[in-house]
Amino acid sequence: MNIMPNSAAARDIAYYIHPQTNLRRHAEVGPVIVSHGDGVYVTDENGNRYMETVAGLWCAALGFSANERIAKVAYDQMRKLGYYHTYRHTANESSIDLAEKLIQLAPVPMSKVLFQCSGSEANDTAVKLAWYYQAAMGRPDKIKIIGRERGYHGSTIASVSVSGKPDMHADFPLPLPMMRHTEYPHYYRQHRDGESEEEFATRMAEALENLILAEGPDTVAAFFAEPVMAAGGAIVPPKTYFAKMQAVLKKYDVLFIADEVVCGFGRTGSWWGSQTFDLQPDMISCAKALSAAYQPISALMVNEKIHQAMLAQSDKLGAFAHGYTHAGHPVTTAVALEVINIYEEMDIVERAQRVGGRMLSGLQALAAHPMVGDVRGVGFLAGMELMADKATRTPFEAGTAGAAADKFGRQNGLILRVIGDRLAFAPPLIITEDEVDHMLAMLSKTLDQAHAELTTA
Ligand SMILES: Cc1ncc(COP(=O)(O)O)c(C=O)c1O
Secondary structure, rough: OOOOOOOHHHHHHOOOOOOOOOOHHHHHHHOEEEEEEEEEEEEEOEEEEEEEEOHHHHHOOOOOOHHHHHHHHHHHHHHOOOOOOOOOHHHHHHHHHHHHHHHHHOOOOOOOEEEEOHHHHHHHHHHHHHHHHHOOOOOOOOOOEEEEOOOOOOOOOOHHOOOHHHHOOOOOOOOOOEEEEEEEOHHHHHHOOOOOOOHHHHHHHHHHHHHHHHHHHHEEEEEEEEEEEOOOOEEEEOHHHHHHHHHHHOOOOOOOEEEOOHHHHHHHHOOHHHHHOOOOOOOEEEEEHOOOOOOOOOOEEEOHHHHHHHHHHHHHOOOOOOOOOOOOOOHHHHHHHHHHHHHHHHHHHHHHHHHHHHHHHHHHHHHOOOOEEEEEEEOOOOEEOOOEEEEEEEEEOOHHHHHHHHHHHHHHHOOEEEOOOOOEEOOOOOOOOOHHHHHHHHHHHHHHHHHHHHHOO
């Protein structure tokens, strides 16, 4: 790539570290600088326009356009009160309004809300509260947290430790010593010959139970799960999975934390993934679509059981010794509240079912393609497995199928999210039926081109 001196790309290479990026290679290829957005499209500084099939990082639920309504709310709030914190009995109005709204929307009875600025921080807070709760219950040794292989809960030290991503632990002294990981429910790839979805789910629940028994139930505080594993590959759980997993958690008095950072706010065809899969969590983290990514904000909801333990801790210890400077920021909370108003006006759940249903049936039609092994999804969230040989479930050589899909996708105007041998689809929730059809047509062309390249090499 020809990088002009003093250009934005040259200055990027000079000054910037990019997450999830090969830093050596970045200095050679430089950045794709996105300069503006319109609806589900983004345009780079060279004028290339792409449809974003995963809403950036699963977050831009209202797309990438300038949004006058949201901008006005932020502007008005900045003019009224640019900042005030929520420490030591202090509050600001918009964070109270948003807390109330979240409790009203919660999929199961929830009691209180804590704000943070990212999904990682919300999950870190949940880990701390699981420990705090168990300590309040007189069980200070019940500190182990169980996540799932390939689960993703964030980059901060506790959240990444619960995540089952060895690539994100490597060469950091991670995961933290009290974190454990159980199997992940990828039925298509992991099921044994002749094993039904229900039998597979039973095996997953047995693996969880065996892990809890091996560790000692008196040492296990909590279990973390995303309703649909997003960064793990857009993996929809098989039938009966969560019912069986939750029965095990109940049996051993293990808290359940639902990570709704991706699934919350309509993504799975209900307000919450917990509704889609009938979850009964003790805590729920959310972020991303909470503000449609117009502001960095996350929330953790806790049920009354957790809240009562927190009250007991205040009696014992004094203050709740935890907090973030920008948590409950008046601008971020005002924006999130307006975003939720927009979702309600749009009837985001109906839209995710109707337009998401069209996306899903179109993707499922592509399951007939020679390189597509499996397609599963709910609402506006779907995963597609790319396979060299569908009959024997044999993948292509590692990385090659995803790289080919990515390359041809870009040529066809699509930004695709490749996760190993999988493609994940989670477009902005405002995508129209015509845009879904265009995405499917360009995807079909992309798969043909990728297949031709991979099979003639
Ligand atoms: C399910 C899930 N939880 C947590 C996070 C972390 O959120 P953040 O990047 O805002 O810290 C992510 C990010 O992709 C996520 O997908």
